[in-house]
Amino acid sequence: MSRPAAGQGPGASHGPRSRSRNAPRAAAPRPSPVAPHTLRARRLHAAYGDCTALDGVDLELPPGRVTAVVGPNGAGKSTLFHCLAGTLRPARGQVLFGDRDVTRLAAHARTRLGIARTFQQLAVFPSLTVAENVRIGAEQGRLPDPAAVARSLRLLGLDGPVRALPTAGLPTGTLRRVELARALAGSPRVLLLDEPAAGLDTAEVTALARVLRALAADGTALLVVEHDLDLVADLADIVHVMTAGRIVASGPADRVLDGGAEGGGGGGA
Numbered sequence: 457m458s459r460p461a462a463g464q465g466p467g468a469s470h471g472p473r474s475r476s477r478n479a480p481r482a483a484a485p486r487p488s489p490v491a492p493h494t495l496r497a498r499r500l501h502a503a504y505g506d507c508t509a510l511d512g513v514d515l516e517l518p519p520g521r522v523t524a525v526v527g528p529n530g531a532g533k534s535t536l537f538h539c540l541a542g543t544l545r546p547a548r549g550q551v552l553f554g555d556r557d558v559t560r561l562a563a564h565a566r567t568r569l570g571i572a573r574t575f576q577q578l579a580v581f582p583s584l585t586v587a588e589n590v591r592i593g594a595e596q597g598r599l600p601d602p603a604a605v606a607r608s609l610r611l612l613g614l615d616g617p618v619r620a621l622p623t624a625g626l627p628t629g630t631l632r633r634v635e636l637a638r639a640l641a642g643s644p645r646v647l648l649l650d651e652p653a654a655g656l657d658t659a660e661v662t663a664l665a666r667v668l669r670a671l672a673a674d675g676t677a678l679l680v681v682e683h684d685l686d687l688v689a690d691l692a693d694i695v696h697v698m699t700a701g702r703i704v705a706s707g708p709a710d711r712v713l714d715g716g717a718e719g720g721g722g723g724g725a
């Protein structure tokens with residue numbers, strides 16, 4: 457995702473150094489238009505003591521697209537995820553939601569704006585039923601829409617008898633669906649997914665991919681931080697490879713993942 461620095465891009469050394477006053481004015485470079493609900497990280501830096509976790513990361517999550525971040529352990533994926541979700545404040549850089557700077561906005565306030573997340577370590581309330589857990593998502597989200605609870609339960613196949621069961625003791629695959637349904641019940645515009653396939657079997661991963669594709673087709677922006685490269689290849693419109701706190705390659709999955717992303721490689725950006 458690296459971009460040429462100002463003055464270093466293609467053609468930067470060409471053209472006259474000065475031009476006559478009457479020469480036609482070249483069109484001023486315009487910032488590319490940003491869709492109103494695009495979540496963006498700009499030049500993010502984060503550190504834990506002496507350990508640099510993010511070293512100038514740029515990322516864009518456009519509506520209707522699945523964006524994946526992959527890379528070896530310790531690359532900085534979770535740190536980036538936390539900065540986007542609002543559970544970690546970067547040392548430098550910005551997080552923008554459309555034109556709004558949300559860098560200093562707490563996680564719950566971002567959820568209200570429509571930035572929802574799931575957790576790598578499942579975080580459902582064990583004594584509450586499936587439906588009660590999902591209802592919490594509707595209350596905390598962008599729109600307090602009671603119909604969204606039923607819709608989310610249906611989308612995730614949780615609208616049968618399981619909806620009335622306490623979540624304690626339910627299998628991991630079901631709990632992942634509960635988490636996702638809870639996030640969706642708030643009608644988010646952006647969905648941040650931290651290892652959504654962890655602990656799922658092949659059939660569950662296939663079903664998950666189908667749901668996530670449908671959400672993107674409906675206009676939701678998705679971020680998937682994931683070790684399951686088959687899922688990433690199947691799902692992502694664009695893949696960013698992180699190593700040592702930087703994005704070192706970006707592009708379509710078939711190009712980027714050929715380089716062996718989990719080993720820290722990756723194709724050309």
Ligand SMILES: Nc1ncnc2c1ncn2[C@@H]1O[C@H](COP(=O)(O)OP(=O)(O)OP(=O)(O)O)[C@@H](O)[C@H]1O
Binds near residue numbers: 504528530536
């Ligand atoms: N709480 C913490 N305290 C100190 N160092 C941390 C902490 N969390 C992460 N780090 C360090 O920051 C760097 C980035 O870690 P991060 O968890 O963001 O990477 P990751 O790509 O998500 O790794 P994984 O795939 O293992 O989850 C690593 O060097 C890690 O050891």
